[in-house]
Amino acid sequence: MIVDCHAHFEPRMLDLDGLVARLDAAGVDRVALIPTMNDPLPETPERLLAVLRRVMNSPARPLARLIHRATLTRGGDLRLGGEVYRIYRQPDNGPVAEVLKAHPDRFWGWIFLNPAADPDVLETLERWREVPGFIGVKLHPHWHDYSVDVLGPVLRRCEELGLPVLIHLGFRGDFVAMAQAHPKLPILSAHAGFPFYRALWRYKADCPNLYVDLSSPYIDEELARQAVAAMGPERCLYGTDAPYGFHDEDGGYDYGEIRRWVERLPVSSSAMEGIFGGTFVGLVGA
Numbered sequence: 174m175i176v177d178c179h180a181h182f183e184p185r186m187l188d189l190d191g192l193v194a195r196l197d198a199a200g201v202d203r204v205a206l207i208p209t210m211n212d213p214l215p216e217t218p219e220r221l222l223a224v225l226r227r228v229m230n231s232p233a234r235p236l237a238r239l240i241h242r243a244t245l246t247r248g249g250d251l252r253l254g255g256e257v258y259r260i261y262r263q264p265d266n267g268p269v270a271e272v273l274k275a276h277p278d279r280f281w282g283w284i285f286l287n288p289a290a291d292p293d294v295l296e297t298l299e300r301w302r303e304v305p306g307f308i309g310v311k312l313h314p315h316w317h318d319y320s321v322d323v324l325g326p327v328l329r330r331c332e333e334l335g336l337p338v339l340i341h342l343g344f345r346g347d348f349v350a351m352a353q354a355h356p357k358l359p360i361l362s363a364h365a366g367f368p369f370y371r372a373l374w375r376y377k378a379d380c381p382n383l384y385v386d387l388s389s390p391y392i393d394e395e396l397a398r399q400a401v402a403a404m405g406p407e408r409c410l411y412g413t414d415a416p417y418g419f420h421d422e423d424g425g426y427d428y429g430e431i432r433r434w435v436e437r438l439p440v441s442s443s444a445m446e447g448i449f450g451g452t453f454v455g456l457v458g459a
């Protein structure tokens with residue numbers, strides 16, 4: 174079984190029928206979908222990504238923080254190459270709820286919450302968790318630009334409800350204290366712990382509830398291998414970040430790239446089954 178624990182529903186790039194056809198062709202059994210949080214972005218050049226990966230995994234990481242600040246506008250949108258792309262302060266969970274209704278056997282959903290912009294964030298959580306198929310909460314303190322220190326009430330409720338959290342960490346706040354304050358809550362750090370990478374992996378033993386996904390060109394095969402070596406395969410999950418990132422010749426999403434990274438990992442077949450979905454299915458209690 175193959176489960177993609179990190180993909181985005183972005184019908185402006187890949188509509189639902191196209192997505193299902195690609196999943197069929199790639200043999201991906203299930204996908205946990207994230208509601209859209211931004212205008213479609215131009216492709217980030219691979220050369221820039223390679224520089225970012227190197228900078229963030231080195232003592233020069235503060236430089237990456239400065240680059241990040243320079244790309245956020247005062248209004249909280251993204252400025253790239255002279256253009257401004259909107260970041261949605263309160264991403265709409267509705268379109269993913271529709272997908273869950275239409276394809277309950279194919280998709281799960283992440284409930285997107287932003288405690289920095291939603292004064293009723295706990296009510297928002299209660300409303301969407303009623304929809305069958307929403308299995309956890311997505312948080313993006315990096316682009317929504319808040320400190321993880323404000324997440325206490327949301328994480329406490331997720332812990333009570335048994336809803337795992339997928340979080341794209343930013344530079345603000347103490348992620349170790351966050352994980353340790355909610356020991357029964359599985360916390361999935363997106364993109365192998367971006368923007369910390371090895372500076373997050375070293376807390377493996379201190380934070381037994383911390384996992385990483387292996388999604389997106391924010392990492393490459395070498396970083397994926399390092400993450401698995403540091404965290405252990407049992408704390409690493411297959412994810413793609415589709416439809417962003419790796420494209421095939423016809424411009425659609427290429428499900429082969431990250432999958433080959435995982436298939437080439439020096440781990441046992443049962444460890445690989447865990448990465449490809451077994452571990453995630455256990456976390457969501459499905």
Ligand SMILES: [Zn+2]
Pocket residue numbers: 179181363414
């Ligand atoms: Zn993503």
